[in-house]
Amino acid sequence: MSLKDKTVFITGASRGIGKAIALRLAAEGANIVIAAKSVEENTTLGGTIFSAAEEVEAAGGQALPVQVDIRFEDQVQAAVDKAVERFGGIDILVNNASAIGLTNTEATEMKRFDLMHDINVRGTFLVTRTCIPHLKKSTNAHIVTLSPPVNATAKWLGPHVAYTLSKFNMSMMALGWSAELKAAKIASNALWPRTTIDTAAVRNLLGGATLANMSRRPEIVADALYHIVSKPSAECTGNFFIDDEVLAGEGLTDLEKYAVVPGAKLYTDLFLDK
DSSP states (O other), X not given: OOOTTOEXXXXXXXXXXXXXXXXXXXXXXXXXXXXXXXXXXXXXXXOXXXXXXXXXXXXXXXEEEEEOOTTOHHHHHHHHHHHHHHHSOOOEEEEOOOOOOOOOTTTOOHHHHHHHIIIIIIIHHHHHHHHHHHHTTSSSEEEEEEXXXXXXXXXXXXXXXXXXXXXXXXXXXHHHHHHHTGGGTEEEEEEEOSBOBOSHHIIIIISHHHXXXXXXXXXXXXXXXXXXXXXXXXXXOSOEEEHHHHHHHTTOOOOGGXXXXXXXXXXXXXXXXX
16 A cells, blocks of 8 residues: 555654654655654764654655654644644554663663653553544554564563563553554554664664674664555554564565675574574
């Protein structure tokens, strides 16, 4: 199904996976709402809502950069209102914004625990709740949440229980919405990468250049998401998708172009056993 003139609301779209998704869907002629906090360049992270908007328009889409911190209800409502005023509605919501902290219980400060749950859980719920009335008016509405399959084993809970809880909560909400919104023909799916993805978080917080060189580029997640939201919403809901499995379902199995270093051994992402 064509994405031309469809409106996509993407949280955390100023850089990384969110921006890659924005550019991929913009290339299909979609209107992109870049809902993120960054309005000034951070030399470590890079990218602002305004620089992302310029890239979106260069890629072929219409862009609306909106500064929003998804922890705050008034800011989310204002961002959604601006999107509807500019483009007439919302067809696709991408819950991409997320905070990470791979620390054990004693090492996790409560302000970090609160931040991860305020953004990953409450923020995702709040943005989705605010978008639902507009998604109900779309002819092919999709919600895609960037979160993993719920793999509730000690392996994934033990090392960083606070972060794991927040991501699994995102996934349970995605599954819950698939049931809650089925009658309205609003699809809700989760999407997660098979491997680590070369983002600022990987380079600055997790494994530096070494891990980045064992990763794939954000475009693989963007391409997978494109194929998900191109499907009829009534027929594609309630799934925990993995990016390379989505592409394999489309007959795309040569994924070498996505590797940061072609031929390198790839590092499996969190929450996936293989």
